[in-house]
Amino acid sequence: MVKLLRYELKALLRGLLPIYGAVLAVALCNRLLWFFPMSLHRSSSDLTGIAAIIALSVYVLLCIGVAVLTLIVIVQRFYQGLLGKEGYLMFTLPLKSWQLMGSKLLGAFLVTMLSTIVGLCSILILVSYPEIYQDLLAIHWAEIFHDAFVKMPSWPLFLVEFFLYCCILTFASTLLLYVSMALGHLSHNHRILWAVIWYVVLSTVISAIESIVTALVPSLSFLSVLEQATTTLDLHLVFWYGIGYYLLQSVVFFLGTNFILTKRLNLQ
Amino acid sequence: MTQTPLVQLQQLTKQYGKETLALDHLDLTLSRGRIVGLLGPNGSGKTTLIKLLCGLLQPSSGTIRIDGQAPGVYTKSIISYLPDQIYFPLWMKTADLIDFFADFYSDFNRQKALSMLDALSIPLRQRLKNMSKGTLEKVQLVLVMSRRAQLYLMDEPIAGVDPAARDFILNTILTNYNEEGTVLLSTHLIGDIERVLDEVVFLQHGRLLRHDTVDQIREVEGMSVDRYFREQFRTETLAGGNGTW
Numbered sequence: 001m002v003k004l005l006r007y008e009l010k011a012l013l014r015g016l017l018p019i020y021g022a023v024l025a026v027a028l029c030n031r032l033l034w035f036f037p038m039s040l041h042r043s044s045s046d047l048t049g050i051a052a053i054i055a056l057s058v059y060v061l062l063c064i065g066v067a068v069l070t071l072i073v074i075v076q077r078f079y080q081g082l083l084g085k086e087g088y089l090m091f092t093l094p095l096k097s098w099q100l101m102g103s104k105l106l107g108a109f110l111v112t113m114l115s116t117i118v119g120l121c122s123i124l125i126l127v128s129y130p131e132i133y134q135d136l137l138a139i140h141w142a143e144i145f146h147d148a149f150v151k152m153p154s155w156p157l158f159l160v161e162f163f164l165y166c167c168i169l170t171f172a173s174t175l176l177l178y179v180s181m182a183l184g185h186l187s188h189n190h191r192i193l194w195a196v197i198w199y200v201v202l203s204t205v206i207s208a209i210e211s212i213v214t215a216l217v218p219s220l221s222f223l224s225v226l227e228q229a230t231t232t233l234d235l236h237l238v239f240w241y242g243i244g245y246y247l248l249q250s251v252v253f254f255l256g257t258n259f260i261l262t263k264r265l266n267l268q
Numbered sequence: 269m270t271q272t273p274l275v276q277l278q279q280l281t282k283q284y285g286k287e288t289l290a291l292d293h294l295d296l297t298l299s300r301g302r303i304v305g306l307l308g309p310n311g312s313g314k315t316t317l318i319k320l321l322c323g324l325l326q327p328s329s330g331t332i333r334i335d336g337q338a339p340g341v342y343t344k345s346i347i348s349y350l351p352d353q354i355y356f357p358l359w360m361k362t363a364d365l366i367d368f369f370a371d372f373y374s375d376f377n378r379q380k381a382l383s384m385l386d387a388l389s390i391p392l393r394q395r396l397k398n399m400s401k402g403t404l405e406k407v408q409l410v411l412v413m414s415r416r417a418q419l420y421l422m423d424e425p426i427a428g429v430d431p432a433a434r435d436f437i438l439n440t441i442l443t444n445y446n447e448e449g450t451v452l453l454s455t456h457l458i459g460d461i462e463r464v465l466d467e468v469v470f471l472q473h474g475r476l477l478r479h480d481t482v483d484q485i486r487e488v489e490g491m492s493v494d495r496y497f498r499e500q501f502r503t504e505t506l507a508g509g510n511g512t513w
Contacts, residue, residue, distance in 0.1 A: 003371045014359060081357075088355035093372045094345035188285070265328055265495050266284075267319075 001099055008077065008107035016066075017071045020118045023062045026211035030055045042250045059126075063119060070115040076257060077224060078178055079195075083185045087267045097261040101178065101254070109167070117251035154232060155208040165246075175253035182260040191268075198233040206249070272336040273297045274419060274450050275321065280330035282316050282474075286316050290316040292474040293330065298450055300418070303442075303464055305482075305493075308471035309501050314353065314454040317471070318421045321452075322349050335418060345373070345505040346449075348417035352424040358397035362390060362407055369411050380444070381414035400432060408436060413444040420451040426460055436458050459494040468493055470500065 033052040080086055082100060090100050148155050180202055184195025214221035219228075228234065275298035282291040291313045294427060306314050319325040320332060323339035334343040355366060362385060369376045385392065388406055394406060409425070422441070426434045434457075442464055445451050446509065455461055457466075470477035477500065478485075482493055489496050 007368065007371075011357065011359070084359050085353060085355045088324065088349075088351045088353075091324055092344055092347070092349045095372070096341060172447045243321075265324060265326070268325060 001102060004095070004099060004103035005106055008122075009110065011081070012077055012107050013075055013112045013114075015076075016069060019062065019066055019069055020114075021116055023066055023122050024125065026055065026059045026062055027125040030059050031125050031128065031214070033035060034111070058132045063122070066115050066119060070111055073111065075175060075177055075181070077107065078104050079181050079192075082261065083181060083191070083267070087265075091261075091265065091267070097265075098254075098258045101257060101261060102120050105171065105178070105254075111169055112174075152232060154236065157236065158239070161236060161243070163241050165239055168193065168246040168250060170230075170241050172249040172253065175250050176206075178259045179253040180258075182257045185266070186260065186264055196237070271300070274300045274331075274335060275452075276331075276333040278331045278333075280315075280317075280320065280332060281328045282320060282325065283328045290474050291320070291327075294471075294474070296469065296476060298452065298469075300450055300465075300475060301448055302466045303445075303451045304453065305458065305461060305465040305468040306452055306471065307456065307458055307468055307493075307497055308454075308477075311473075312471040313474040314471055315423055316474075318349075318423050318452070318454060319399070320483055321419070321421055322347060331440065337500070345375075346418035348420045350408060350412045350420070350425055352427065354401070354408065356396055356404070356408065359395065361393055361395050361419040362432060363392040365396075365407065365411060366392070369414070370373040375416040376411075377414050381410055384410045384440075384444075385416065388427045402429070404435075406436075409440055413440055416446045418446070418449040418450075419450065420445055420453075422451065422453045424456075425455055426455060426457055427510055431460075438464055458497050459492075462493045466495070470503070 033048065033055050048253045079103065082090055091097070093100075145248035152158075165220070177199065181195045183198040184193075186193040214224075218224055275296065276293055277296040278295040280288070280296075281292055283289050294313075294317070306317065309351050316325065320327055321334065321339065321343075323344055327425075332339055335346060337343055350407070360368070366378060366381055369381070382392075384405070388410070390399075390403060390407060390410075396407070399407070412420070412422075420441070425437050425441070427436065439462060441451060452474050453461065453465075460483065465482050467479070467481050469479045485493050485496055491499075
């Protein structure tokens with residue numbers, strides 16, 4: 001599994017590393033363009049101002065590009081890597097289908113995290129004025145943490161729960177893409193089109209089921225659970241409610257995709 | 269002690285959709301240490317049979333046993349498969365592929381692969397996407413033949429290549445396969461490979477037409493396997509087969 005994951009990450013990052021570099025470099029350019037006029041001249045020339053606006057636009061476009069490219073690479077690695085010609089290589093390895101899919105899923109999760117981290121780092125570069133560091137150093141962090149522990153002792157648990165929630169949500173979203181592609185692969189022709197149709201159908205069905213269930217049992221709706229939460233323990237339960245729901249989705253999608261890859265595989 | 273047959277198929281059937289019967293209740297047993305030609309016109313079920321043996325397809329009914337086991341992790345570890353198309357990720361370099369095979373196949377002989385690639389002057393640091401189709405096919409063949417597999421499954425390895433390349437491919441197979449294992453080689457170009465075959469399996473419309481040794485066919489029929497094939501499939505050849513079942 002580790003070997004598969006290493007191979008998968010190599011394939012995924014091959015397409016993403018250049019845009020990661022570009023985002024960080026453009027963030028640095030923006031940082032320099034916005035810093036010098038303000039600190040040295042204050043009244044920037046028109047040319048510098050235009051350059052700064054262009055640089056900021058490029059940065060925003062690149063950030064959107066990272067998100068879109070991450071999604072494209074994840075879809076492409078599953079489709080080409082398992083359902084395309086490369087599938088002949090992967091499915092003849094002495095491994096189980098779930099291991100192949102699991103490595104793709106873990107790889108997709110890691111690059112999603114990495115893209116998020118790169119995005120956050122680029123924002124840090126953009127706002128990294130010396131004043132900010134001075135302000136950060138001036139804050140009495142020990143007191144803040146102490147107060148936080150006094151007011152809500154379990155706040156670190158919220159952070160863990162939020163992180164877990166984001167992880168499970170990423171898995172569920174990726175697995176919805178996988179199961180849609182696997183279902184599309186069952187068609188004889190126009191497999192990509194069918195994968196898109198399946199994605200729309202499944203998303204609609206999930207929304208419909210959620211609506212029906214919450215209409216029948218209103219107390220099960222996420223908002224209702226949130227509104228009823230009055231204690232800290234209740235708020236923790238709201239997170240676990242969300243984690244459990246997306247975990248259930250993930251398990252269903254994983255088993256469905258694995259069934260198709262194991263029992264219904266038909267590479268062209 | 270009787271050794272388990274390497275391949276044992278019982279009533280093997282594969283149906284695509286409701287209408288296309290690619291394999292129809294096929295019974296077949298292959299023993300070890302043989303070079304077997306899987307012969308038949310287009311659409312006779314050769315590729316389907318090979319994909320079923322590889323575990324790339326699931327049978328509609330019937331059983332497959334390879335070294336006594338159903339297709340799965342173990343059987344994949346003893347099968348070396350050469351598909352009828354380029355199946356390597358083209359972003360990789362030859363060296364990456366060697367690492368990949370060494371990582372996943374315990375029977376892969378890295379030194380053998382390196383010396384074969386060196387003899388063919390194929391650079392290790394070149395990306396596959398920059399190679400010609402002929403070179404890619406050679407890389408594929410080298411990697412598949414650098415394994416000490418029990419069963420080599422080769423789907424149309426000599427189709428669409430010039431006579432010199434055919435000789436190279438056949439020579440590579442003959443000089444590198446594990447002699448305790450079996451090579452199952454599908455083709456409809458029998459004349460070119462007849463000399464290397466021990467046995468032939470004739471498929472027609474997904475059914476087993478004949479499974480015999482090359483010597484037996486020559487002796488009983490009084491003609492070459494190529495000639496015998498042409499006579500058996502004369503009607504289909506004239507009609508022109510299609511499809512890749």
